Structures are given as structure tokens and as C-alpha cells.
Amino acid sequence: MPSLTKTRRFRILTSRRRMIGLLLRLAVAILAIIYALFPFLWIVSAAFNPSGSLATQRFIPERASTANFEELLGGQSYSLHPYKLWLWNSIKIASIVSILAVFIIALSAYAFSRFRFRLRRSLLLGVFLVQIFPSSLTIVALFLLFRQIGDYIPAFGLNRHGGLILAYLGPILGINVWLMKGFFDSIPRDIDESAMVDGASHWQIFWNLILPLVRPILAVVVVLVFIGTFNDFLLARTLLQSTEQFTLMVGLYLLVQTRFTQNWGLFAAGALIASVPIVVLYLLLQNQIVSGLTRGAVRG
Amino acid sequence: MNKIRHAPKGLRYIALRLLALAVVDAFASWFLYLLTRDRAWPLATAIIVVTLGVNIVNLRTDLYPLRWLSPGLVLLILMALYPIIFTVYTAFTNYSDGHLFTKQQAIRLLAKEQYLSESAPIYRWTAFRSPNGEYALWLMSEDGQAFLARPGEAIQEGIPGESGVGALDEEGIPQSIEGYERLSRANTVRFIPEIGALEFGQLPDTIKVSSLDKAAQYQQRYVYDEARDAIVDSTTGKVYRADETTGTFISSDGEALIPGYQVPVGLRNFKRLFTNPALRGPFGIVFLWTFEYALLAAFTTFVLGLFLALVFNDPIVPGRKLISSLLIIPYAIPSAISILIWRGMLSPQLGVISINLERLFGWSPAWRSDPGWTRVAVLLINLWLGYPYMMLVCSGALQSIPQDLYEVAEVDGANAWQRFRYITLPLLLVSVGPLLVASFVFNFNNFNPIYLFNEGGPPIPGATTPAGYTDILISYTYRLAFAGQRGADYGYAAAITITIFIMLSLITVFSSRYTTRAWEEVSENA
Numbered sequence: 001m002p003s004l005t006k007t008r009r010f011r012i013l014t015s016r017r018r019m020i021g022l023l024l025r026l027a028v029a030i031l032a033i034i035y036a037l038f039p040f041l042w043i044v045s046a047a048f049n050p051s052g053s054l055a056t057q058r059f060i061p062e063r064a065s066t067a068n069f070e071e072l073l074g075g076q077s078y079s080l081h082p083y084k085l086w087l088w089n090s091i092k093i094a095s096i097v098s099i100l101a102v103f104i105i106a107l108s109a110y111a112f113s114r115f116r117f118r119l120r121r122s123l124l125l126g127v128f129l130v131q132i133f134p135s136s137l138t139i140v141a142l143f144l145l146f147r148q149i150g151d152y153i154p155a156f157g158l159n160r161h162g163g164l165i166l167a168y169l170g171p172i173l174g175i176n177v178w179l180m181k182g183f184f185d186s187i188p189r190d191i192d193e194s195a196m197v198d199g200a201s202h203w204q205i206f207w208n209l210i211l212p213l214v215r216p217i218l219a220v221v222v223v224l225v226f227i228g229t230f231n232d233f234l235l236a237r238t239l240l241q242s243t244e245q246f247t248l249m250v251g252l253y254l255l256v257q258t259r260f261t262q263n264w265g266l267f268a269a270g271a272l273i274a275s276v277p278i279v280v281l282y283l284l285l286q287n288q289i290v291s292g293l294t295r296g297a298v299r300g
Numbered sequence: 301m302n303k304i305r306h307a308p309k310g311l312r313y314i315a316l317r318l319l320a321l322a323v324v325d326a327f328a329s330w331f332l333y334l335l336t337r338d339r340a341w342p343l344a345t346a347i348i349v350v351t352l353g354v355n356i357v358n359l360r361t362d363l364y365p366l367r368w369l370s371p372g373l374v375l376l377i378l379m380a381l382y383p384i385i386f387t388v389y390t391a392f393t394n395y396s397d398g399h400l401f402t403k404q405q406a407i408r409l410l411a412k413e414q415y416l417s418e419s420a421p422i423y424r425w426t427a428f429r430s431p432n433g434e435y436a437l438w439l440m441s442e443d444g445q446a447f448l449a450r451p452g453e454a455i456q457e458g459i460p461g462e463s464g465v466g467a468l469d470e471e472g473i474p475q476s477i478e479g480y481e482r483l484s485r486a487n488t489v490r491f492i493p494e495i496g497a498l499e500f501g502q503l504p505d506t507i508k509v510s511s512l513d514k515a516a517q518y519q520q521r522y523v524y525d526e527a528r529d530a531i532v533d534s535t536t537g538k539v540y541r542a543d544e545t546t547g548t549f550i551s552s553d554g555e556a557l558i559p560g561y562q563v564p565v566g567l568r569n570f571k572r573l574f575t576n577p578a579l580r581g582p583f584g585i586v587f588l589w590t591f592e593y594a595l596l597a598a599f600t601t602f603v604l605g606l607f608l609a610l611v612f613n614d615p616i617v618p619g620r621k622l623i624s625s626l627l628i629i630p631y632a633i634p635s636a637i638s639i640l641i642w643r644g645m646l647s648p649q650l651g652v653i654s655i656n657l658e659r660l661f662g663w664s665p666a667w668r669s670d671p672g673w674t675r676v677a678v679l680l681i682n683l684w685l686g687y688p689y690m691m692l693v694c695s696g697a698l699q700s701i702p703q704d705l706y707e708v709a710e711v712d713g714a715n716a717w718q719r720f721r722y723i724t725l726p727l728l729l730v731s732v733g734p735l736l737v738a739s740f741v742f743n744f745n746n747f748n749p750i751y752l753f754n755e756g757g758p759p760i761p762g763a764t765t766p767a768g769y770t771d772i773l774i775s776y777t778y779r780l781a782f783a784g785q786r787g788a789d790y791g792y793a794a795a796i797t798i799t800i801f802i803m804l805s806l807i808t809v810f811s812s813r814y815t816t817r818a819w820e821e822v823s824e825n826a
Contacts, residue, residue, distance in 0.1 A: 018616060021614070021616070022616055022617065025611050025612065025614065025616075025617050026617070028608070028611050029611070029612070029617070029623050032608055032623075032627055033623065033626050033627065035684070036626060036627050036629055036630050036684075036688075037626065037629060039630075039638065039641045039642060039645060039684070040629060040633065040641075042641070042645060042652060043641050046644075103371075104371045104372045104375070105372070107368045107369070107371060107372065108368060108369050108372045108373075110368055111365045111366070111368035111369050112369075115364075115365035115368075117363075117365040117366070120365075123369065123373075127372075127376070130376060130380050130381060131380075132808075133380075133384060133801070134741070134742075134744075134745045134804075135380070136745045136747055136774055137384075137387070137745065137774065137797050137800060137801060138380070138383035138384055138387060138797075139777075139778065139781075140387065140390070140777065140778075140781040140790055140793050140794060140797065141382075141383035141384070141386045141387040141390065141794070142379070142383050143781065143782070144386070144390070144395070144790060145343070145379075145382065145383060145386065148340060148343055149343075152331060152334050152335070153331070166375070166378075166379055167379055169375045169379065170375050170376060170378070170379020170380040170383075171376070171379070171380040172372070172375065173372045173373075173375075173376055177372075230634070231634040231635065231636065233635075233636040233748055233752070234747050234748065234751075234778075238778075238782065249634065249636040249637070252636070252637060252640060253636065253640065253752060256640050256643065256644075260643075260644070260647070261647070261650055264644055267640065267644070271637045271640065271641060274634065274637060275633045275634055275637050278632065278633070278634055279629060279632040279633055282631075282632035283625060283632065
């Protein structure tokens with residue numbers, strides 16, 4: 001029976017090794033989670049710490065209160081940092097951009113999916129190539145472009161949301177078109193063909209047939225573009241100049257840039273309000289993408 | 301193949317479409333008129349291309365599919381492609397503070413400058429005010445001639461019965477002007493601050509009130525003489541010739557008018573970049589650090605991401621889904637906000653990390669003023685921001701590695717390190733390799749951690765252009781264009797942008813061994 005004992009010993013050995021491995025892994029997990037979450041928890045603590053300054057913060061605030069939030073959303077210094085206005089600007093801009101974007105992307109994806117025409121392949125490739133060029137590199141040119149446009153059409157010039165929205169929409173086609181085209185491709189042509197026999201136009205097919213079928217992917221694109229626009233700092237920082245035009249990210253930077261240590265509590269409250277919805281959207285979106293993908297496939 | 305059988309043919313639809321096209325064309329023509337008047341050729345060209353394209357696509361039925369693409373393509377051309385081309389154009393001009401305008405615009409701006417000549421005609425004035433606060437002046441010259449002047453309109457002769465001018469009183473001043481009320485002496489005094497701020501009449505002849513009853517005619521100071529291509533100062537008679545190599549109006553004794561204008565300067569910006577010793581020093585530091593930053597950022601995030609993915613890839617770990625949800629939270633928080641939080645935590649003396657290091661070791665690094673430690677801080681922040689993405693990517697790639705390879709290796713007696721080194725890593729790099737190149741390129745231009753943490757600082761001493769030890773090329777460019785105390789230099793910034801672009805293109809091409817696979821996938825889908 002030597003072989004049996006050998007296996008048993010091996011099993012005990014491996015199970016002990018597995019236990020140690022598991023414990024090590026759990027230790028790593030705890031350390032990693034602390035690393036990942038600490039900044040976030042620290043900002044939660046700072047937001048509810050009424051003293052509001054960087055130096056006097058404790059991890060568990062002594063007298064937790066919502067003083068920072070009250071000050072931020074309408075305190076004495078509100079005119080210096082109009083947080084609600086910034087939040088509204090960000091939501092407004094990101095909403096307009098994401099809705100226009102999804103419409104433009106869907107139109108293009110339909111054309112790439114349903115028509116065969118000259119230049120089709122080169123346009124598809126071109127759309128992909130332009131977005132490889134990092135958009136941060138064109139920041140100076142965009143600034144100059146909008147300054148020039150503003151000389152003639154102020155509503156789309158510098159320091160205006162109209163101009164910023166156009167700038168966000170510029171490189172929007174890119175990878176999104178590829179993504180959506182894939183979904184359009186997965187919807188069988190037979191649906192279009194039979195509708196066409198019934199006399200439907202391309203527009204009717206697009207609007208009444210295809211779009212309802214790809215609603216999940218439309219939602220995913222809207223949310224992705226919304227988050228991307230909402231989070232942008234560089235472009236908004238470059239094109240916007242006055243406090244009341246700022247988006248949230250630029251506003252928060254302003255808050256930190258001037259009197260950082262005193263404004264720490266205000267910044268924390270503002271950062272919390274701004275990031276919690278985005279984090280939630282993000283975590284929800286993970287499943288959404290997966291279900292969007294599977295649903296699209298099932299329907300195709 | 302789906303032949304385009306019918307573009308929709310409803311008459312109403314066609315009429316609506318043509319109407320929309322007409323509106324677009326009208327708008328474009330108006331814009332083009334303004335642009336050509338100012339000789340703003342680059343933008344004018346872009347508008348012409350786009351407008352022509354939209355028209356052709358909408359008028360030719362065989363281009364019907366392109367109509368669907370037109371909104372996206374118009375935006376792509378104007379807001380993504382044009383800026384790229386314009387960057388190239390700008391790099392070869394002297395576009396900078398002091399040279400912001402086209403020559404036409406500069407001439408027009410200079411023409412607005414006015415002066416009061418000693419021989420200027422003097423008028424006695426009476427003010428009229430409309431209910432919504434607009435003003436008109438009734439002017440009497442010394443020889444008894446009367447004029448009516450309103451802001452922004454040419455001065456006209458004052459004749460009773462014309463332009464709503466009522467009957468004159470014994471002093472020759474109308475009792476009323478239609479739409480305006482004559483101001484009494486007392487009211488004139490009350491409104492004099494407003495009246496005094498206005499210019500009446502139209503350029504080049506404008507009138508300003510100079511005292512309670514006197515008004516004087518101002519004259520244009522700088523007059524452009526097209527024949528000589530020069531600007532003449534009417535006050536002194538001095539001639540400023542247009543110098544097309546520097547883009548300034550310059551007099552024979554070397555005095556230049558402000559503003560100047562844009563001219564092409566050839567390779568001058570690039571020459572400055574590579575030959576001017578005062579610029580080359582900071583540029584060299586920034587240049588090297590950009591490469592170090594991009595490489596280290598890509599490498600550190602990959603290593604941590606891969607490590608975490610390996611640790612949690614084993615199914616024996618309980619709650620794997622929860623753990624990975626928690627670990628990707630740094631990726632979900634808007635990065636600008638996270639960086640500012642880190643800025644607070646690493647704040648010297650006051651930030652939580654500095655305080656605790658101080659407490660434990662009696663010392664904490666100067667995270668924001670020491671060049672080396674600031675670089676470390678930027679990389680640490682970047683690591684926190686970037687590892688979740690690498691973790692997600694790696695755990696996806698790990699799951700696609702066939703398990704039997706490991707079993708075979710185990711039978712052959714390979715230890716854990718050997719299995720990792722000879723199975724996991726090579727197979728992983730096949731799929732993750734292109735993403736590492738992409739991560740390098742992304743971090744090469746990763747502006748936010750640099751700018752938001754410390755604005756690129758601490759500053760490099762002795763640099764003639766603003767530059768800091770953590771500045772990467774893109775933030776250096778940003779500073780040159782927007783934050784220079786010595787004035788913005790867009791031409792020079794554009795030259796650096798092009799340098800970055802060329803380098804990135806070369807890197808992408810050289811690493812194409814890895815990226816060809818991605819390319820093939822892309823073109824297969826087409």
C-alpha cells in the first residue's frame with residue numbers, strides 16, 4: 001500500500017499548500033482593497049468633517065456633520081465657487097453631447113452596415129485612424145479654432161458651451177461606430193428586405209425597425225459618452241474661461257488651486273457628489289455591457 | 301449586395317431637404333464672406349470643402365449612403381481633422397501673442413485707434429435721450445452748421461423735418477427728435493458719465509464730448525497705405541512698413557506697431573527647438589522624462605494588474621466577483637477628481653500620507669517640491685489610476701489560456717515560476733502586447749496626472765520657457781500655449797506637437813509586429 005499513503009500524503013500536502021495559498025491570496029486581497037479604497041474613504045471622511053481643513057482631518061470625524069455640503073451648495077462664499085451651476089453645466093453638456101453623439105453614431109453605423117458604396121472600407125478605416133491621433137495633441141489648434149469662430153459666431157466661440165459641445169462631438173465617430181456597426185450587422189437583412197417589399201423607406205427601417213432592436217447598445221453608448229464627457233478636464237479647462245461657465249471638473253480644480261488646505265472639506269464634499277453617481281453608473285454599466293452584448297446576439 | 305433601390309421620393313421630403321440645404325448654404329456663404337474678408341484662408345478652405353461635400357452628397361442620388369454619414373463626417377473634418385492640419389500649418393507660422401491676427405485684421409484693429417488733433421473741429425452739443433437709454437447728439441459747429449450724430453451711424457447734416465428732427469428753437473436746436481427726448485441742462489449733467497463714454501458717428505470720423513458743452517472730432521491715427529504696403533501715423537507722419545518675414549509693421553528706426561500679424565516662418569520654430577541652447581536644455585529634460593514616464597507608467601500598471609489578476613484568477617478564492625468590483629473602483633472615479641484627492645493626501649506636512657510617514661519615520665519626502673520625489677508621486681498616482689484596467693485585461697487574457705498546458709507542465713515537473721515564465725507570460729503578451737503599446741502611447745500624452753498634481757512643477761531653474769521637472773511634452777506644449785508669463789507661443793507649441801506626433805507614429809510603426817494582429821482583426825470586420 002505504499003502508493004496509497006503517497007497519494008494521501010500528497011493530498012494533505014496540497015491541501016495544506018492550498019490553504020496557505022488561499023490565506024496569502026486573501027491577505028493580498030485585503031491589502032489591495034485597502035489600497036484601492038483608501039483615497040475614496042478618506043474623501044468621505046473629509047466631506048463630513050466640519051472643520052473643513054486638510055490639517056485637522058481625522059479618519060473618523062469627531063463631530064460629523066453636513067456643514068461642508070451646506071457651504072458648498074449655497075453658503076456665504078457660494079459666488080466664488082457656484083457648485084450647483086458647475087454641476088448643471090456638466091450635466092447639460094454631457095447630456096447634449098451623449099444624445100447627439102448616439103444619433104450621429106447610429107446614422108453612420110446604419111450606413112456602414114446596410115449600404116455598399118465606394119469608399120466604404122476606406123471611410124471605416126479612416127474613422128478608426130483619426131481617433132488613434134491623441135486628441136490632446138490638437139488642444140492648441142482647437143483653442144485657436146474656437147477663438148477664430150468666436151470672432152464671428154460668439155455662441156460657438158471660446159468660453160461658450162456651444163463650442164465645447166462641438167469640440168467633444170468632433171472625434172466621436174471612432175471606435176463607437178465599429179461597435180454599433182457590429183450590432184447592426186447582427187440584425188438579419190431579411191427584416192429590412194421584407195419591410196422594403198412593403199414599401200418602407202430606409203429611414204423608416206432605421207427608425208422603426210433597427211433602432212428599437214438595438215436599444216441596449218444605444219443606452220451603453222449614451223452612458224459611455226456621458227461619462228467620458230462628464231469626466232473630461234483638459235478640453236473644458238482650455239476652452240472655458242469664466243467661473244460661471246466652468247464644468248464640474250474645472251470648477252473642482254479651481255477650488256483646490258486656490259487656498260487648497262482651507263477648501264479641502266468643500267472639495268471633498270464636491271468630489272463626493274460628483275463621483276458617486278459616476279461610480280454607480282460605472283458599476284451598473286459593467287453588467288449592462290454584458291447583457292447588451294448577449295441580448296444583441298440573441299436577437300440577431 | 302443591397303442595391304440602393306430608392307431614396308425616399310416624397311415631394312414634401314425633397315422640398316424640406318432642399319430648404320435645409322439652402323439654409324446651410326446661406327449660413328456657410330455668410331461665414332465665408334467674413335472669413336475671406338479677413339483673409340483667414342485655412343478655416344475658409346475647410347468650410348468650403350465641408351459645404352461642397354454636403355451639397356454634392358445631398359444632390360446626387362448615387363451618393364445616398366453618404367448622406368447618412370454626413371453629420372458625423374462634417375464634425376470629424378471640422379473638429380478633428382482640421383485641427384490636425386491647422387497644427388501643421390501653425391508650426392510653420394509665427395502665430396503667438398502679438399501675432400494673433402491676420403494682416404487684414406491687424407490693419408483693421410490699428411485703424412480703430414484715434415487721436416484728437418489740435419486742428420480738429422469743435423462743436424457745441426445738446427444731448428437727446430431715448431426711453432431705453434440711447435443717445436443722440438445735436439452738434440453746432442462754430443460757423444453755425446448743424447449735425448446729427450448717433451453712435452455707430454454716419455454723422456448726418458441736421459435738417460429740420462428729416463430723420464425725425466423737429467422744428468428748431470431760437471438757438472437753432474430742435475425741440476424734439478423722434479424717439480428721443482431733449483435733455484435739460486440738469487439732466488445732461490446727470491447723464492454725462494454715460495454720454496462721455498460714447499463715441500458718436502462711425503469710424504473713421506467719430507465725435508466725443510470733451511466738456512459739458514464742447515465736443516470734438518477724433519481722427520484715425522493709423523492709416524493703411526496700400527500702395528506702399530505701410531501704415532502711416534497721422535500724428536507724426538511716421539511710416540511703418542509691413543515686414544513680411546517677421547509679421548510686423550516696423551518703422552525705419554526699428555519701432556514696431558502692436559499688434560503684428562501672422563506670417564509663414566518656414567522651419568524657424570523647429571530650428572529654435574533643436575538649436576537654441578536656452579530652449580534645448582528644458583526641452584531635453586522634458587523629452588527624456590516623457591519617455592521614462594510613459595514606459596514606467598505602462599510597466600508598473602501592467603505588473604500590478606497582472607499580479608492581482610494572477611492572484612484572483614484561481615477559483616478557490618471566495619468572493620472573486622466582489623473583490624474585483626472593489627478593485628476596479630479607482631478606474632470608475634473620474635480621474636481628475638482622484639488626482640486631486642491624491643494631491644491632498646500627499647500634501648507636504650498636512651496630507652495624511654505625509655503626516656503618517658513623518659510619525660513613523662520622522663521624515664517624509666517633499667512630494668511636490670523635490671524633482672525626484674514629485675516624479676515618484678506622479679507615477680504612484682498613475683499606478684493607482686491605471687492598474688484596474690490592466691487587471692481586467694489580464695484576467696480576461698488569463699482565462700483564455702488553455703488549462704491543459706499547465707497540467708502537462710506540472711507532469712513535466714515545472715515549478716510555479718517556470719509555468720509562469722514559459723506559459724503564462726508569452727501567451728499573455730500575445731494578446732496584451734498591443735495594449736501595452738497603446739498604454740505607452742496613452743501615457744505619453746497623459747496630461748491629467750502631471751498638470752492636476754503639481755502643474756508640471758517643480759520648475760526647472762534657469763529655463764527661458766516655463767518648464768518643470770514633471771512636465772511631459774504635452775503639458776509643456778500646454779504651458780507654452782496657455783500659461784507662459786512671456787506670452788503664448790502657438791507656433792512653437794505646434795512645432796512640438798508635430799514632433800510628438802512623428803515620434804508616436806514611429807513607435808507605433810516599429811511596434812507593428814505586435815499590432816498587426818489588431819489590424820487584421822479590424823480589417824476583417826470591414
